[in-house]
Amino acid sequence: MVNMAAPTVGIARTLNYYAYFPFWSGYFDTLGLKTILSPPTTKEILDQGVKDALAEACLPIKLFFGHIASLKKKVDYLFIPRIVNLNKKTVYCPKFLGLPDMIKYSYDDLPPIIDIRVDNRTFHDGLLIASLKLATKLGFSKLKGVKAYQEGLKRQQLYENLLAKGYLPINEVNVKKPKHFSVKSPFKIALLGYPYLVYDNYINFKVLEFFNQNEVQILTAEQVPLAVRKQYAPFTNKKRVFWTFSDRVLSSFQYYLKNVPDLKGIIHLTAFGCGPDFIVDRIMEIDAGERQIPYLTLTIDEHTGEAGLLTRVEAFLDMIKRKTRSEVSQ
Amino acid sequence: MKTLRITFPYMGNYVHAFRGLLEDLGYEVVMPVKPSKRTLDLGVKYAPEFSCLPYKIVLGTYLETLPKGVDRIVTSGGVGPCRAGLYASLHEKILKKLGYQFEMIVLEPPLVDLKGFYKTVQHLNYKNYSLWYIYKTIKRNWRKIKALDTVEQKALFLRPRELTKGSVSARYKEVLQYIINAYSEKEIAEAEYEALKELEKVPVDLNRLVVKVGMVGEIYVLLEPSSNFEIEETIGHLGAEVKRSMFLTGWTRDNTMPGKSEDLLSVKDAAKPYLPELIGGHGQDSIGNAILYIKQGFDGLIQLAPFTCIPEIVARTILTRISQENNFPILTFFLDEQTGKAGMETRLEAFIDLLKRKKLHKLEKAEKGGKLNGTLSWN
Numbered sequence: 001m002v003n004m005a006a007p008t009v010g011i012a013r014t015l016n017y018y019a020y021f022p023f024w025s026g027y028f029d030t031l032g033l034k035t036i037l038s039p040p041t042t043k044e045i046l047d048q049g050v051k052d053a054l055a056e057a058c059l060p061i062k063l064f065f066g067h068i069a070s071l072k073k074k075v076d077y078l079f080i081p082r083i084v085n086l087n088k089k090t091v092y093c094p095k096f097l098g099l100p101d102m103i104k105y106s107y108d109d110l111p112p113i114i115d116i117r118v119d120n121r122t123f124h125d126g127l128l129i130a131s132l133k134l135a136t137k138l139g140f141s142k143l144k145g146v147k148a149y150q151e152g153l154k155r156q157q158l159y160e161n162l163l164a165k166g167y168l169p170i171n172e173v174n175v176k177k178p179k180h181f182s183v184k185s186p187f188k189i190a191l192l193g194y195p196y197l198v199y200d201n202y203i204n205f206k207v208l209e210f211f212n213q214n215e216v217q218i219l220t221a222e223q224v225p226l227a228v229r230k231q232y233a234p235f236t237n238k239k240r241v242f243w244t245f246s247d248r249v250l251s252s253f254q255y256y257l258k259n260v261p262d263l264k265g266i267i268h269l270t271a272f273g274c275g276p277d278f279i280v281d282r283i284m285e286i287d288a289g290e291r292q293i294p295y296l297t298l299t300i301d302e303h304t305g306e307a308g309l310l311t312r313v314e315a316f317l318d319m320i321k322r323k324t325r326s327e328v329s330q
Numbered sequence: 331m332k333t334l335r336i337t338f339p340y341m342g343n344y345v346h347a348f349r350g351l352l353e354d355l356g357y358e359v360v361m362p363v364k365p366s367k368r369t370l371d372l373g374v375k376y377a378p379e380f381s382c383l384p385y386k387i388v389l390g391t392y393l394e395t396l397p398k399g400v401d402r403i404v405t406s407g408g409v410g411p412c413r414a415g416l417y418a419s420l421h422e423k424i425l426k427k428l429g430y431q432f433e434m435i436v437l438e439p440p441l442v443d444l445k446g447f448y449k450t451v452q453h454l455n456y457k458n459y460s461l462w463y464i465y466k467t468i469k470r471n472w473r474k475i476k477a478l479d480t481v482e483q484k485a486l487f488l489r490p491r492e493l494t495k496g497s498v499s500a501r502y503k504e505v506l507q508y509i510i511n512a513y514s515e516k517e518i519a520e521a522e523y524e525a526l527k528e529l530e531k532v533p534v535d536l537n538r539l540v541v542k543v544g545m546v547g548e549i550y551v552l553l554e555p556s557s558n559f560e561i562e563e564t565i566g567h568l569g570a571e572v573k574r575s576m577f578l579t580g581w582t583r584d585n586t587m588p589g590k591s592e593d594l595l596s597v598k599d600a601a602k603p604y605l606p607e608l609i610g611g612h613g614q615d616s617i618g619n620a621i622l623y624i625k626q627g628f629d630g631l632i633q634l635a636p637f638t639c640i641p642e643i644v645a646r647t648i649l650t651r652i653s654q655e656n657n658f659p660i661l662t663f664f665l666d667e668q669t670g671k672a673g674m675e676t677r678l679e680a681f682i683d684l685l686k687r688k689k690l691h692k693l694e695k696a697e698k699g700g701k702l703n704g705t706l707s708w709n
Contacts, residue, residue: 053647098605101648102647105652242415274638275380278385286424
């Protein structure tokens with residue numbers, strides 16, 4: 001029986017959503033709490049975020065503000081965990097680390113925020129401990145917390161397996177009924193960028209569907225499993241980039257560059273004002289150039305128009321086709 | 331053995347201490363030129379569009395010095411999550427792609443990897459001087475940095491109180507040379523003493539009421555005047571005393587904090603209620619210092635940040651609330667290559683004006699009927 005009094009937990013459909021929602025849905029489902037997602041991004045959500053966030057903030061922060069604004073009146077709790085580290089190696093971009101604070105001090109009419117800290121490098125903030133702490137705080141037993149944690153891990157693993165198979169979570173992360181797969185095609189393009197841009201169909205102007213219609217197979221960063229990516233040092237052999245999602249983009253980039261012989265091109269999808277991305281972008285541009293793989297940077301901001309963006313993608317594909325034809329005819 | 335030629339990024343007056351240190355290690359130092367419009371233009375041309383102002387200025391500096399013939403560049407690293415920790419690697423990649431040949435030496439923080447730090451230092455020490463010798467030269471140049479900081483702080487204090495506008499800056503420029511030219515610790519101490527004495531001779535009005543403005547933000551735009559259009563001088567000339575939250579020596583902070591237990595709060599502790607997480611760069615410091623300035627009765631705060639600097643964006647978002655809750659005016663500048671000096675000055679004028687009105691109002695209320703002590707300078 002559904003407990004009508006069970007509190008609802010609001011989760012924004014952006015940033016961490018496309019990476020870790022299966023874990024949290026498994027966790028809250030097991031506890032019997034209802035998770036409520038903000039709707040897929042719309043113009044209204046983006047406009048609201050642009051209004052509420054600092055003008056100098058990057059597009060993803062503005063987007064996050066918009067999603068929170070659309071959720072805050074509908075839920076009992078807002079779930080904005082402070083995810084610092086999950087893989088024991090890299091941390092998240094500073095905006096993720098200050099996310100609950102930014103929201104807390106920007107809105108007056110907020111429900112309580114669950115800002116639990118997760119840092120797998122330390123024992124007291126590890127994911128398991130954080131899950132237990134949260135469960136007891138919400139009035140559940142530790143045993144229930146462990147069960148919720150296990151269910152979360154199970155779903156997360158399922159999700160990552162789906163990603164490795166070529167599943168693209170367009171606007172929605174659903175491990176039970178996965179819907180979106182990229183077409184299989186010899187024409188392969190790596191579309192690299194952070195999951196909250198690559199899989200948010202409003203923000204990227206349905207570029208994934210555009211590729212499907214054009215029989216282009218898309219390779220994304222999430223399709224290379226962590227165990228494989230780990231072997232690819234993304235920087236000048238001296239240092240890894242510090243941030244988890246950037247590390248994911250760069251190491252999958254290296255993997256695709258070296259392991260997909262028929263890779264036709266690379267597109268870097270980035271957001272205006274993204275701090276880490278100027279580093280990521282220039283490294284990929286130089287390295288792709290050395291291997292003579294066509295490379296395109298697509299920068300999205302709140303003023304980007306659909307026609308402008310898709311035209312550039314079309315021109316890029318045309319250029320590759322011409323290049324391939326002239327190589328064949330030689 | 332061939333004498334190697336070395337250079338480093340430009341950063342305020344400290345370049346003179348860096349120079350001394352590297353010369354003592356047996357290098358021929360190729361001095362970086364003070365960043366100019368040309369430096370920035372060069373940086374903007376070859377840097378990624380969304381890189382921040384410090385990244386562009388430092389790249390421009392390298393592009394200006396490398397054609398003079400450089401074997402090594404030495405710079406600082408960092409372990410994140412601020413981007414600056416990766417700058418050296420990306421600078422190297424871009425410069426080598428442009429065809430320059432040099433070795434990039436990155437000093438990572440010793441606390442994280444002491445062995446690695448020692449190895450880098452030994453590599454820098456290519457003439458194999460003894461550890462004792464290196465210790466002495468570091469100690470000597472650290473003393474120089476302290477002297478530079480002390481004299482700069484004196485200038486910050488005197489500038490809003492000077493009788494003739496510009497007299498402190500002019501004198502400061504002269505006395506700085508005493509310290510730059512000093513070599514031994516004894517000489518540096520004497521130079522510092524002389525410099526302070528000379529600065530104090532500039533005619534000032536110590537009874538003048540000046541507003542006190544704290545300054546927080548990202549380290550490079552705080553410490554390198556050419557990146558912030560000499561904002562401290564501008565503020566001083568507007569009749570406000572600047573307290574910068576960051577000097578290369580943390581020493582200054584210890585000397586400016588009153589001994590009351592309430593005020594002994596560390597920057598980190600002060601920031602905690604608002605931002606419990608270290609977010610890289612100096613985001614948490616900006617929050618913490620803002621709280622400390624409020625506690626110390628400052629009149630306002632200026633935050634300096636490069637455009638797209640995430641730690642400072644997070645800080646700014648929270649500072650807005652701190653400003654409201656404490657009725658404490660805060661002005662933020664996000665700096666990039668489009669920022670103009672005139673626009674900045676206009677905003678500063680309005681801001682300082684507001685602080686002065688507020689302070690005058692407060693004083694009038696406090697001394698209702700009584701006589702106001704001192705006069706407020708409107709310049």
